[in-house]
Amino acid sequence: MALEWEQLNVDSADPVALGRWWAKALGWTVVNDSADEYEIRPEPDRLPGLLFAPVPEKKTVKNRLHLDFRPDDQQAEIDRLLALGARHSDVGQGEQPWVVLEDPEGNEFCVLGSRAG
Template identity: 80%
Template sequence: MALEWEQVVVDAADPVTLGRWWAEALGWVVLNDSAEEYEIRPEKDRMPGLLFVPVPEGKTVKNRLHLDFRPDDQAAEVARLLALGARHADVGQGEQRWVTLADPEGNEFCVLGERLG
């Protein structure tokens, strides 16, 4: 049996706005810009992608699943993401080598530091 990871589905109050934000943040391409399914991927035929779908309820608690990113320059990437509209998030992580941020709808993600060892 073969199993291929196609995408991560993200619930959103405004899928188009949130999908555009993530497309810009990641430098990914838009495959579908419908208000019902806004899909982005690293490249047109490369997976996995992110699929943003509308939900009526807002986010109320810490994500049970989040994305981690490892940039070449953590400080520069955190500054760039904050300038795009991300914000610092405190999910009880304390002092760590990674920085926890939230996208414009409050979904947490981490910007990792340099890989050790």
């Protein structure tokens, strides 16, 4: 049996707005701009993607699953994401080499430090 990772689904109050934010944050391409299923991918034919779907309830607790990103320049990337509308987040991480941010709907993600060596 073989499995291919197609996409990660993200519940959202406003799938279009959140999908557009992530497309800009990642530099990804929009492959479906429907309000019911807004999907972005690194390139049109490249997987996995992020699929944003509407849900009526608001986010209430820390995400059980989150994305980690390793930039070339951690501080420059944090500054860029904050300028796009991300916010710092405290999920109890304490002092760590990574920084936890939230997207505009409060979904946590981490910006890791530079890869050693």
